[in-house]
Amino acid sequence: MRRIPRGLALASFALLAGGCTSFESPQSALAPAGPVAAEQLRLMILSVVVMTVVFVVVMGMLAWVLIRYRRRRGDTEDPEQVHGNTWIELTWTAIPVVILIFLAVPSVRATWQLAAPPRAPSEEVALHVTVVGHQFWWEFRYDDLGVVTANELHVPTGRPVEMTVTSQDVVHSFWIPRLAGKIDAIPGRRNAFWLQADEPGYYPGQCSQLCGPSHALMGMAVVAETPSDFDAWVARMKEPFAPPQDPLAARGMAVFEKSCAQCHAIAGTDFQGAIGPNLTKVADRRYIAAETLPNTHDDLVRWVSDAPAVKPGVLMPSGTRDLKLGPDEIEAVVAFLESQK
Numbered sequence: 299m300r301r302i303p304r305g306l307a308l309a310s311f312a313l314l315a316g317g318c319t320s321f322e323s324p325q326s327a328l329a330p331a332g333p334v335a336a337e338q339l340r341l342m343i344l345s346v347v348v349m350t351v352v353f354v355v356v357m358g359m360l361a362w363v364l365i366r367y368r369r370r371r372g373d374t375e376d377p378e379q380v381h382g383n384t385w386i387e388l389t390w391t392a393i394p395v396v397i398l399i400f401l402a403v404p405s406v407r408a409t410w411q412l413a414a415p416p417r418a419p420s421e422e423v424a425l426h427v428t429v430v431g432h433q434f435w436w437e438f439r440y441d442d443l444g445v446v447t448a449n450e451l452h453v454p455t456g457r458p459v460e461m462t463v464t465s466q467d468v469v470h471s472f473w474i475p476r477l478a479g480k481i482d483a484i485p486g487r488r489n490a491f492w493l494q495a496d497e498p499g500y501y502p503g504q505c506s507q508l509c510g511p512s513h514a515l516m517g518m519a520v521v522a523e524t525p526s527d528f529d530a531w532v533a534r535m536k537e538p539f540a541p542p543q544d545p546l547a548a549r550g551m552a553v554f555e556k557s558c559a560q561c562h563a564i565a566g567t568d569f570q571g572a573i574g575p576n577l578t579k580v581a582d583r584r585y586i587a588a589e590t591l592p593n594t595h596d597d598l599v600r601w602v603s604d605a606p607a608v609k610p611g612v613l614m615p616s617g618t619r620d621l622k623l624g625p626d627e628i629e630a631v632v633a634f635l636e637s638q639k
């Protein structure tokens with residue numbers, strides 16, 4: 299029996315495994331949840347349909363020619379040569395031109411349409427967010443609202459969110475497949491982009507430009523809420539800071555001031571470090587470390603004790619080895635983080 303070449307077997311397996319993800323999986327561009335992703339999916343479907351028709355017609359003609367014009371027993375002469383036949387040359391130039399125009403018109407129209415949010419009627423003005431990629435997390439600045447957060451971008455449903463995307467270090471790429479296609483985050487450049495979520499939900503995404511050792515651990519999510527829930531979130535983010543009452547958390551605040559505040563900010567305090575994510579209301583986040591660990595007590599302890607063990611190449615030092623924090627100080631600073639909600 300002949301063996302199946304290993305490359306072919308691997309390629310088939312990859313296709314099979316790829317086919318197993320459901321259309322409805324959380325990071326599927328085939329399950330759009332907003333107008334930008336929906337328009338992009340329409341373009342994808344159009345080009346796949348056109349390509350399929352071209353493939354079937356060309357392969358059909360090839361098969362027909364192979365069978366109909368094959369060399370028969372007794373054929374000794376070359377068949378009639380058609381090189382330079384004007385009619386054939388014109389046909390096979392004209393058909394691709396027509397197909398390309400057919401693809402280009404909707405693509406160019408969509409490119410213009412998606413370049414800027416629709417000029418909205420009355421109060422539906424776009425919300426503006428500056429997105430900054432960092433190794434290995436995302437900063438979100440709501441310039442008009444005076445709110446800064448990280449990794450989980452809250453947006454109101456039904457309202458366009460205009461984004462200016464840039465990077466602090468290397469090239470990253472912002473991609474929330476269910477809401478919009480990728481946009482690169484390039485240092486020194488400001489790329490414009492918008493998206494909109496139709497329904498409340500949690501839409502995860504992934505940095506999609508290889509950016510260093512923890513690239514695969516650089517996630518983010520859009521948290522879409524009803525406009526009133528979104529306003530409530532903004533109000534919570536702007537609440538004046540209240541020092542924790544709980545003695546352990548209060549001790550943790552002192553640890554934070556000594557060991558963490560040079561890199562992390564908390565709104566309403568003197569802590570204004572800007573190397574790491576802004577930690578205002580960090581206890582409200584579902585995940586920490588850019589969607590790498592769930593925001594639970596044990597995972598906070600694990601993260602603060604030794605962040606580089608969780609994410610190679612991370613700028614955050616190890617709490618135990620570098621910052622020389624004892625277990626009680628780590629418990630205290632984690633209690634302080636947990637009080638920030």
Ligand SMILES: [Cu+2]
Pocket residue numbers: 431432433434469470471505506507508509513516
């Ligand atoms: Cu990245």
